[in-house]
Amino acid sequence: MHPDQKYIKALLENDHKLIDEIYKNNASSIKKYLLSRGANEEEAGDIFQEALIDTYKMAYDKNFTLTCPLNAFLLLICKRKWYNEVQKKQRQGVTNLEDGVFIDKEDEQNAEMHVRQMERESLVMRMLDKISERCKQIILASYTGISQEKLAESLGVSYGYLRKKKSICMSELIALVNQKK
Template structure:
């Protein structure tokens, strides 16, 4: 199923008040909106409010038969949230300067492109991690995710000392980089 078909199904689900469609939109977009609001003088509560307002706008649009989404859902939500937030900032008089110059400080397309690129890179890294195998996967997880010390890793994995564990971690990291960049090259 293509991305466009998938997005149309999600919109149809939203129009029919389908819980799974609503959750999909929320999971795929809320973090981006929260980051935008927090980086532009807002709070967690502001992010929730603005996102909820944008969901209502999208829901009402999706229910009209004439509505045809000409962009990705995430682009539409980002655009609506951005407008709502700028309007709120203007009303609260927190924003110093003129709204005409807002494009200079909040470049929408660059933010979305950057966000999409990071997501693609994370997916590539997940795939590389799944291919790296054991014990490398567990060792890198212990060091980078669980933040364990080398002495603890050496004991857990049966290495004679922390230096041997560090050497193995380095070899695993080089293997992971090789897998990641091989995928990255093939994807370009």
């Protein structure tokens, strides 16, 4: 576990003092990088904030262990986000990820591993938005804390049908995720 794990905890606990430190230690270098790649200041702020929110979501179950400095991790997330933004909008901007910022090789590999996990999670949530409305409804409803029996009753279907349909929906989601990997 890297000592910067305290910042992950700070995001989960909404600790203003430490979150201020995250910005103090990282915002300037990441902003400089993004501006040099064609982003404006507002976009840089949005990307940095999204990176922190994605980190919070990934760490929400408290099972995430940071194994590299937070700066290496955040820089890599922001680079990827900006790259995707430029690709998506086909706008002008530098998509070369090289930055000239020195990051230890091992830290870079660890950051890469974390970002891959983050992207995997984000892919699942994006594909959940892409499956049929009924499937999305059934999958989301199963996380509301209502028992499966009550849920089936609320949806006006039998418990057996709901189980079968959920299985089909999850398989559909998994197939979509595998297809996009």
